[in-house]
Amino acid sequence: MKLKKKDIFFQTLENMADTVVQAADYFSQHVSNLQDALEFANEMKKFESQCDTYTHTIITELNKTFITPIERDDIMDLTTSMDDVMDGLEATASRFYMYQLGQPDEYIVQFAEILRQSSYEIQKAIHLLSQKKLLAIREYTIRLNDLENQGDELLRICIKELFAKVSDPIELIKRKEIYERLETTTDTCEDVANRLESIIMRNS
DSSP states (O other), rough: OOOOOOOOHHHHHHHHHHHHHHHHHHHHHHHHTTTTTTHHHHHHHHHHHHHHHHHHHHHHHHHHSSSSSSHHHHHHHHHHHHHHHHHHHHHHHHHHTTTOOOOOHHHHHHHHHHHHHHHHHHHHHHHHTTOTTGGGGGGHHHHHHHHHHHHHHHHHHHHHHHHHHOOHHHHHHHHHHHHHHHHHHHHHHHHHHHHHHHHHHHHH
């Protein structure tokens, strides 16, 4: 018996989600003890390029496919929002090198963990989407919203700490941008959840 080939859109979205997990895992593992900022940035760039390839595949397929498994806009929005998560991770990694930031602090490590957990929730949700188990996705979108709230709270704490403890204005600007960029990346994870919610509403 020949197995039915998985739909190209679902397969590519799954590949993309898997790559985001690999990237967030790598980011989280290396940021807690950063040895080589250039190597770190270069590795993250590879993950980001891989996601760009998947985005390109989806755009190409959308241009030549008449009937898609879910709305075309939903496929595109989901692709874009996952790509934004990847871009956020990569852009943060590149700044450790550009700013010669030194050792990341406990707040950066905590943000990395929130993003790592978020990436796994995205991965589980996308794999359920492929199986058309739409209502089961809700558990993960709720969890993504919760993780985004944790990111908001962490940003408030670390910015307050930053202004209380760091007097060097250059160091302050660098750290503040890194924190804000990480928090914005948790927002993009929530964007993925919102896209999934609209797919659930439209299709169930």
